Amino acid sequence: MSRPLALMLTLAVLALAGPALAAPPPGLDARVDGLLSTFGTPGLAVVIVENGRITHAKGYGVRRLGFPERIDKDTIFPTASTGKAFTVAALATLVDEGKIAWDDKVIDRLPGFQMYDPWVTREMTIRDLLVHRSGLGLGAGDLLFVPSSNLSRAESVRRLRYIKPATSFRSGYAYDNVLYMVAGQLIEAVTGQTWETYVREHVLKPAGMLDSTSDDADRFRNPNRAWPHGRLDGPIRGLGTQVALDERNGLGSNAAPAGGLAISAADMGRWLMIQLAHGKLPEGDGRLFSEDASREMWTPQTLQPINPRPASLAESGPQFLSYALGWEVRDWRGHKIIWHAGADIGFGAVVVLIPEKNVGFSILMNAEDGVPTIGLMYELLDYYLGYPKADWPSRLGAYKKIQINAALEALKANTVPTLSGAKPPLALETYAGDYVDPWYGPISLRVEGGRLLIDFKQSPGMVGELEYYQFNTFKAVWRDKQIEPAYLTFSLSPEGKVDRIRLKAVSPLADFSYDYQDLDFTPVTPAG
CATH class of the missing domain: 3.40.710.10 (DD-peptidase/beta-lactamase superfamily)
Structure with a gap:
């Protein structure tokens, strides 16, 4: 060939x-x-x-x-x-x-x-x-x-x-x-x-x-x-x-x-x-x-x-x-x-x-x-x-x-040193109660053993303690460490009662799916 x-x-x-x-x-x-x-x-x-x-x-x-x-x-x-x-x-x-x-x-x-x-x-x-x-x-x-x-x-x-x-x-x-x-x-x-x-x-x-x-x-x-x-x-x-x-x-x-x-x-x-x-x-x-x-x-x-x-x-x-x-x-x-x-x-x-x-x-x-x-x-x-x-x-x-x-520098700059013995301006019982956001649904805050606890009721396991941060702001520290911590800020009515809770992720690098900033909780109005 x-x-x-x-x-x-x-x-x-x-x-x-x-x-x-x-x-x-x-x-x-x-x-x-x-x-x-x-x-x-x-x-x-x-x-x-x-x-x-x-x-x-x-x-x-x-x-x-x-x-x-x-x-x-x-x-x-x-x-x-x-x-x-x-x-x-x-x-x-x-x-x-x-x-x-x-x-x-x-x-x-x-x-x-x-x-x-x-x-x-x-x-x-x-x-x-x-x-x-x-x-x-x-x-x-x-x-x-x-x-x-x-x-x-x-x-x-x-x-x-x-x-x-x-x-x-x-x-x-x-x-x-x-x-x-x-x-x-x-x-x-x-x-x-x-x-x-x-x-x-x-x-x-x-x-x-x-x-x-x-x-x-x-x-x-x-x-x-x-x-x-x-x-x-x-x-x-x-x-x-x-x-x-x-x-x-x-x-x-x-x-x-x-x-x-x-x-x-x-x-x-x-x-x-x-x-x-x-x-x-x-x-x-x-x-x-x-x-x-x-x-x-x-x-x-x-x-x-x-x-x-x-x-x-x-x-x-x-x-x-x-x-x-x-x-x-x-x-x-x-x-x-x-x-x-x-x-x-x-x-x-x-x-x-x-x-x-x-x-x-x-x-x-x-x-x-x-x-x-x-x-x-x-x-x-x-x-x-x-x-x-x-x-x-x-x-x-x-x-x-x-x-x-x-992010660590930003976190450090935003961290307010909590003075020893510092307390929130209101009794913990004032912050406690049932709240609801129109799209997320209900959360519950309760006082237990001298601590303020939070429960995102429709997210199983999303339960934690609210640590006092400053003014009327607390930090949610979740029992499940996989969940991003959040700041909760309570706003008050002229009568001194909570009328709104807004949230924000603590970490500047928190995943966007933790869209805390979109939540707007208000107190649940008792039936009747």
């Missing part, structure tokens, strides 16, 4: 075999192990797909500190807000079947739905539920499920009518979770199945994601699950000793459509392949959703503001930043990427797609240390887009220290 003919045959075979696969970054295992050691993170899992195949799926570290079980590719992790894209996929299946349309009015599909403004109630579409332009403030209403809740999803959705908007409808971007609860309730109204059941039967199972779960009961039945970890004994959350947290003390299931899935690295690989294939299943014999639905998912809807970054992180700044349907769309060094991050109590996750390279990857972590996750994400982006390696975790870690030091 002549050399030209042999070369032509070789090229033909390669063409039939499909695009060549690039190896994962050299030394990836050692790099991940080094990050776990440097940052004191218990473990994580990484999956990478390219050209329709999983090229790397592996776990690192341990599922739970103090126990020997290792993380592997089948260990499931709560993936928080990365699950929003799955709720969108569930809606997409209904769009494909002609049962709903993206621009249907919510009130036509979910009778009884109501926002604070009647005009917004009439005009809000299914698309509006998904793209963070409702006019609600950042994280508004999240205390309906943070840190936990005994409310049903239907009742949580009903209470949205009491949350006042921060801006006008469709005028800007503010991230929320509560409207994804509405999307989940809408799925139930249209199909007769709960969000949990519909997502399991119409998204996870058809996608072949058989280890993944949509409810806590299934998650806790899986012995190969990661455990949450956090740092709670420092001056602010995120500083101190890494410890295992109570895994049953997570976010309320009423908010599961906003991020209630638990997924393994192997299953996430299938999700990445389906997304990159625009809805086509990996085996090539069917679809999860249509190409039209895929196009809708990735089409930018709401512009996000781009905040300036320090010089050390300038290269990571986007030229454009937007939110689509359950995904963020931005650029990395001029290349479009589709991605989303997620943070839950004790967990973190990122899911990233690079469409032009037909590459996707996900990083799942069983701790709240965001630096190694985002740092590794940036390194993988650089690798697959052909840029020189940069030590992003070190850069991000240095900037994080600056942020923490600034």
Whole structure:
């Protein structure tokens, strides 16, 4: 056989075999192990797909500190807000079947739905539920499920009518979770199945994601699950000793459509392949959703503001930043990427797609240390887009220290030394009583053993002691150290009785889901 003919045959075979696969970054295992050691993170899992195949799926570290079980590719992790894209996929299946349309009015599909403004109630579409332009403030209403809740999803959705908007409808971007609860309730109204059941039967199972779960009961039945970890004994959350947290003390299931899935690295690989294939299943014999639905998912809807970054992180700044349907769309060094991050109590996750390279990857972590996750994400982006390696975790870690030091200084500046023996201006019994906020609901304050105690009655375990701070302000120190401390300020009527309680998070770095500032408690008027 002549050399030209042999070369032509070789090229033909390669063409039939499909695009060549690039190896994962050299030394990836050692790099991940080094990050776990440097940052004191218990473990994580990484999956990478390219050209329709999983090229790397592996776990690192341990599922739970103090126990020997290792993380592997089948260990499931709560993936928080990365699950929003799955709720969108569930809606997409209904769009494909002609049962709903993206621009249907919510009130036509979910009778009884109501926002604070009647005009917004009439005009809000299914698309509006998904793209963070409702006019609600950042994280508004999240205390309906943070840190936990005994409310049903239907009742949580009903209470949205009491949350006042921060801006006008469709005028800007503010991230929320509560409207994804509405999307989940809408799925139930249209199909007769709960969000949990519909997502399991119409998204996870058809996608072949058989280890993944949509409810806590299934998650806790899986012995190969990661455990949450956090740092709670420092001056602010995120500083101190890494410890295992109570895994049953997570976010309320009423908010599961906003991020209630638990997924393994192997299953996430299938999700990445389906997304990159625009809805086509990996085996090539069917679809999860249509190409039209895929196009809708990735089409930018709401512009996000781009905040300036320090010089050390300038290269990571986007030229454009937007939110689509359950995904963020931005650029990395001029290349479009589709991605989303997620943070839950004790967990973190990122899911990233690079469409032009037909590459996707996900990083799942069983701790709240965001630096190694985002740092590794940036390194993988650089690798697959052909840029020189940069030590992003070190850069991000240095900037994080600056942020923490600034927060500690602010906390110190706002701390008023309480004089020995200082007492509140009124007897503790004056502050005690039952109070209610229009959207959150009831709290109870009582005096017990000479201490003023507080109970957020619809958030199980959100009980603590009010320590006197200054004037008519107290600091809530929760028995559950996972919960962010808060200041409570009592205002008085001319008669010297409490007529209002306002709250504020103590930590300058408190997660926005602790939206204490949106609460406005007033005394419960006795019946009769």
